[in-house]
Amino acid sequence: MKFATEYLWFNTEKKREYINITDTVEGIVSKSGVQEGMVLVSAMHITASVYVNDAESGLIQDIDDWLEELAPFKEDYRHHRTGETNGDAHLKNLIMHHEVIVPITEGRLDLGPWQQIYYAEFDGRRRKRVIVKVMGE
Amino acid sequence: MKFATEYLWFNTEKKREYINITDTVEGIVSKSGVQEGMVLVSAMHITASVYVNDAESGLIQDIDDWLEELAPFKEDYRHHRTGETNGDAHLKNLIMHHEVIVPITEGRLDLGPWQQIYYAEFDGRRRKRVIVKVMGE
Amino acid sequence: MKFATEYLWFNTEKKREYINITDTVEGIVSKSGVQEGMVLVSAMHITASVYVNDAESGLIQDIDDWLEELAPFKEDYRHHRTGETNGDAHLKNLIMHHEVIVPITEGRLDLGPWQQIYYAEFDGRRRKRVIVKVMGE
Numbered sequence: 019m020k021f022a023t024e025y026l027w028f029n030t031e032k033k034r035e036y037i038n039i040t041d042t043v044e045g046i047v048s049k050s051g052v053q054e055g056m057v058l059v060s061a062m063h064i065t066a067s068v069y070v071n072d073a074e075s076g077l078i079q080d081i082d083d084w085l086e087e088l089a090p091f092k093e094d095y096r097h098h099r100t101g102e103t104n105g106d107a108h109l110k111n112l113i114m115h116h117e118v119i120v121p122i123t124e125g126r127l128d129l130g131p132w133q134q135i136y137y138a139e140f141d142g143r144r145r146k147r148v149i150v151k152v153m154g155e
Numbered sequence: 156m157k158f159a160t161e162y163l164w165f166n167t168e169k170k171r172e173y174i175n176i177t178d179t180v181e182g183i184v185s186k187s188g189v190q191e192g193m194v195l196v197s198a199m200h201i202t203a204s205v206y207v208n209d210a211e212s213g214l215i216q217d218i219d220d221w222l223e224e225l226a227p228f229k230e231d232y233r234h235h236r237t238g239e240t241n242g243d244a245h246l247k248n249l250i251m252h253h254e255v256i257v258p259i260t261e262g263r264l265d266l267g268p269w270q271q272i273y274y275a276e277f278d279g280r281r282r283k284r285v286i287v288k289v290m291g292e
Numbered sequence: 293m294k295f296a297t298e299y300l301w302f303n304t305e306k307k308r309e310y311i312n313i314t315d316t317v318e319g320i321v322s323k324s325g326v327q328e329g330m331v332l333v334s335a336m337h338i339t340a341s342v343y344v345n346d347a348e349s350g351l352i353q354d355i356d357d358w359l360e361e362l363a364p365f366k367e368d369y370r371h372h373r374t375g376e377t378n379g380d381a382h383l384k385n386l387i388m389h390h391e392v393i394v395p396i397t398e399g400r401l402d403l404g405p406w407q408q409i410y411y412a413e414f415d416g417r418r419r420k421r422v423i424v425k426v427m428g429e
Binding site: 019048054055056070073077079080081084088093113114115118119120122123126129130131132133134141154155 | 156158162165195197198199200201225226232233234235236237242245246248250251252254256282286288290
Binding site: 193221225251259269273 | 294297332333335336337338360363369370371372373374379380382385387388389390391393421422423425427
């Protein structure tokens with residue numbers, strides 16, 4: 019049984035950003051030597067997500083607009099009584115989820131042709147982390 | 156450590172369809188001989204989901220109506236500038252997610268009494284795939 | 293390879309409740325002796341969720357209000373023709389998902405500083421179960 023754990027760091031320029039991390043994850047899997055198994059890719063924050071979808075810039079803007087509709091920025095979240103202003107980022111995280119598990123087959127990410135792994139930042143301009151843990155043989 | 160990987164193919168008649176795949180997944184787990192572990196069931200497309208919920212036809216229609224409310228078909232998604240018309244299917248996929256991990260205990264799917272594994276198609280009438288990967292001992 | 297499986301039982305006083313189970317999961321991981329691996333924490337019901345987010349009481353009320361907006365209680369879900377009245381709880385479960393996988397590194401849950409594991413009950417006042425399955429070395 020082999021395990022490999024790496025941490026990716028992000029510090030986005032914009033408050034919300036969508037970053038394709040597929041090649042980085044593929045590189046970690048390749049370096050691990052795991053041929054069969056799974057890789058967990060998980061945001062370590064409650065205002066960021068990891069998801070799988072298309073690398074198409076129009077769609078990414080659609081996703082961003084849609085998240086703002088379903089989980090809008092508002093002044094009056096109860097959470098803001100703590101001094102925070104990022105209530106919407108918590109809710110966006112809950113829709114999109116913080117993690118994915120990707121299967122590894124013959125040493126490669128076993129994704130469909132259009133599936134790409136994204137880090138989605140909802141409360142950026144600060145250092146944030148993603149854990150990548152490979153597990154298999 | 157044992158691994159087993161199988162791919163399920165779908166080609167639905169309708170654009171949106173909900174297909175119970177619990178018995179198929181149970182069969183793959185059984186054939187793998189894994190007694191303790193997990194099985195990953197993951198759509199390999201960005202316009203389809205795998206989820207766990209009830210096998211009740213009224214509820215499935217409720218889910219379908221509700222997804223159409225939260226992520227409606229619209230002409231004017233930016234994604235459609237690529238020539239696609241399935242922007243809504245991408246967003247439905249994001250709400251429902253593309254994968255589940257089901258625990259395996261004593262050689263069986265360790266699900267609650269009402270939990271069933273579903274493949275949800277949001278952009279059908281074409282060949283689509285689901286990966287089932289069993290991992291354990 | 294080590295496996296450990298435990299079941300947590302809940303019987304909430306209120307219909308909807310959010311319960312921090314991080315310490316309980318950490319205890320199960322610690323007892324298992326697994327140093328490297330993953331723990332699956334999964335609701336065994338279709339009207340309850342397990343999710344990761346902040347242990348902040350204002351935010352939890354925000355989440356509850358927001359779920360009621362996105363997946364409201366209504367009389368007229370088709371699912372209610374079965375005699376049930378919990379259609380909304382099924383939809384809330386679908387937004388929030390029923391499970392998380394948490395990485396284990398050096399014998400500890402490898403969570404970010406604010407990440408806490410929650411059991412979310414959407415149809416309480418009855419006995420419900422969560423499976424916790426540890427897998428690793």
